Amino acid sequence: MITTRFAPSPTGYLHIGGLRTALYSYLWARKNSGRFLLRIEDTDLKRNSQEAAEAIEKAFKWVKLSFDDEVVYQSKRFDIYKKYIKQLLDEKKAYYCYMSKEELDDLRAMQQSKKQRPRYDGRYRDFKGVPPEGIEPVVRIKAPHDAVISFIDGIKGEISFKSEDILDDFIIARADGTPTYNFVVAIDDALMGITDVIRGDDHLSNTPKQIVIYEALGFKIPKFYHVPMILNPNGKKLSKRDGAMDVMEYKKMGYLPEALLNFLVRLGWSHGDQEIFSFKEMLELFDPSNINKSASAYNGEKLLWLNAHYIKNASYERIIEELKEFNVDIKDHDKKEVLVDAIRERAKTLVEFADMANSILKPPKQYDQKAVKKFISEESLEILLKYAAFLRIYDKKLHLPVDFEEATKIFMKKHDLKMKQLAQPVRIAMVGSSTSPSVYDVLSIVTVEGAIDRIEKFIKYIKG
RNA sequence: GGCCCGUUCGUCUAGCGGUUAGGACUCCGGCCUCUCACGCCGGCAACAGGGGUUCGAGUCCCCUACGGGUCACCA
Numbered sequence: 001m002i003t004t005r006f007a008p009s010p011t012g013y014l015h016i017g018g019l020r021t022a023l024y025s026y027l028w029a030r031k032n033s034g035r036f037l038l039r040i041e042d043t044d045l046k047r048n049s050q051e052a053a054e055a056i057e058k059a060f061k062w063v064k065l066s067f068d069d070e071v072v073y074q075s076k077r078f079d080i081y082k083k084y085i086k087q088l089l090d091e092k093k094a095y096y097c098y099m100s101k102e103e104l105d106d107l108r109a110m111q112q113s114k115k116q117r118p119r120y121d122g123r124y125r126d127f128k129g130v131p132p133e134g135i136e137p138v139v140r141i142k143a144p145h146d147a148v149i150s151f152i153d154g155i156k157g158e159i160s161f162k163s164e165d166i167l168d169d170f171i172i173a174r175a176d177g178t179p180t181y182n183f184v185v186a187i188d189d190a191l192m193g194i195t196d197v198i199r200g201d202d203h204l205s206n207t208p209k210q211i212v213i214y215e216a217l218g219f220k221i222p223k224f225y226h227v228p229m230i231l232n233p234n235g236k237k238l239s240k241r242d243g244a245m246d247v248m249e250y251k252k253m254g255y256l257p258e259a260l261l262n263f264l265v266r267l268g269w270s271h272g273d274q275e276i277f278s279f280k281e282m283l284e285l286f287d288p289s290n291i292n293k294s295a296s297a298y299n300g301e302k303l304l305w306l307n308a309h310y311i312k313n314a315s316y317e318r319i320i321e322e323l324k325e326f327n328v329d330i331k332d333h334d335k336k337e338v339l340v341d342a343i344r345e346r347a348k349t350l351v352e353f354a355d356m357a358n359s360i361l362k363p364p365k366q367y368d369q370k371a372v373k374k375f376i377s378e379e380s381l382e383i384l385l386k387y388a389a390f391l392r393i394y395d396k397k398l399h400l401p402v403d404f405e406e407a408t409k410i411f412m413k414k415h416d417l418k419m420k421q422l423a424q425p426v427r428i429a430m431v432g433s434s435t436s437p438s439v440y441d442v443l444s445i446v447t448v449e450g451a452i453d454r455i456e457k458f459i460k461y462i463k464g
Numbered sequence: 465g466g467c468c469c470g471u472u473c474g475u476c477u478a479g480c481g482g483u484u485a486g487g488a489c490u491c492c493g494g495c496c497u498c499u500c501a502c503g504c505c506g507g508c509a510a511c512a513g514g515g516g517u518u519c520g521a522g523u524c525c526c527c528u529a530c531g532g533g534u535c536a537c538c539a
Contacts (some may be wrong), residue, residue, distance in 0.1 A: 044532045174537040181539050205534045273487040299475045303491045345502040423498030435500040
């Protein structure tokens with residue numbers, strides 16, 4: 001069975017890079033009928049994690065990714081880590097180091113001045129003497145000396161490090177007794193039964209350290225997949241300054257979660273030429289072995305296009321429900337289907353959708369001056385007046401867009417008018433601008449009574 | 465700086481020794497049309513550079529350049 005995990009440190013929100021690796025982990029586990037777990041990496045007691053963890057879970061709820069089992073908080077597992085620290089100490093695989101922070105800093109400074117790689121010199125590795133007074137020791141692990149640590153990365157292939165290049169006897173427990181990151185990650189991944197670790201490739205160089213822990217403790221080493229980072233549109237590292245790092249921001253901006261997920265799954269992964277993936281298809285087709293080796297730049301245009309696609313194809317119920325979040329409630333409107341269909345082809349986000357809906361639902365507060373100048377004349381006002389009178393006669397028979405279309409054709413024929421001559425003035429009177437969905441759709445939603453009101457109001461405005 | 469990883473249109477990518485290097489987004493034309501969109505048709509646009517290996521290289525190897533990651537008693 002495959003078990004994967006998402007292990008964020010609680011920084012306050014879930015960002016899109018995190019969501020992507022989480023999605024990959026989720027897909028891979030669920031595709032194989034395995035488990036997908038959440039672990040909060042909050043060993044640094046200075047930070048508060050409860051709120052952050054809740055924010056993260058809220059974001060996952062929005063995109064409908066779910067976790068198995070209980071959420072694991074590292075801050076609640078210190079007893080477990082202590083046990084393993086003791087074990088390593090007892091087995092002489094780790095040792096107390098009494099070097100003070102100042103001494104360490106001095107050592108590092110000296111090494112750097114000699115252009116050497118800063119590293120612990122192992123002075124307490126085989127220390128047998130009397131420990132210095134007044135120093136709380138840290139615990140260091142005995143890292144192998146002349147070894148090559150290599151593993152097969154599921155994305156990048158074989159990766160190997162020489163221990164002399166990257167390893168020293170790194171700290172596994174701080175002076176205050178709390179364990180450090182690379183130590184707890186290895187322990188938790190092992191104890192939680194994680195078989196496949198899918199994470200950002202910024203962790204690539206942590207991997208050999210974690211392998212040292214796995215080996216010291218006799219744990220089975222999982223399969224690693226190091227996913228390349230997401231870059232901003234300029235090809236630089238994605239940061240808060242690029243905006244919309246927080247997944248929940250996308251909700252506020254009117255994105256559908258399936259669009260975000262589709263966007264993210266395709267960023268760095270592909271299945272031939274396919275662009276659109278339903279959740280079911282992702283589950284069927286995803287395989288981490290064809291994740292790209294190189295970083296991908298974030299391209300908002302494509303996300304917008306995907307969002308438009310999902311809006312176009314969403315059910316009425318879905319859109320009506322989503323629109324409530326943006327203060328548009330058309331659940332009881334008798335022309336709600338006409339309205340949704342009129343807008344779904346035009347709106348790229350739910351925010352735009354709501355704006356467009358309001359522009360039809362509510363009488364215009366102002367009229368676009370350019371449009372008025374271009375399309376409104378004495379003659380067109382005359383036409384509008386006649387059209388209003390005409391609509392009044394047909395009143396009871398006009399409901400659906402086709403009703404308006406048929407009636408309007410009669411009107412145009414009677415007055416020898418072209419569609420263009422009528423449509424633009426009507427449009428301006430209805431919504432205040434020269435762009436909108438089909439006038440028949442608008443008329444149907446506005447109703448005859450509303451249309452007459454708007455025409456009268458518009459004429460009053462022009463004359464007045 | 466050491467170590468590690470990467471490099472196909474502007475962007476996301478297909479390609480797994482023989483292709484007119486394909487698709488998608490963006491952009492530009494055209495069609496449709498009551499406007500705006502949608503849709504449809506068409507177009508612009510790429511193998512970082514240099515050496516090898518091979519009958520043949522975007523695909524394999526090496527070097528260079530460029531980009532990124534990482535080197536904590538942070539995670």
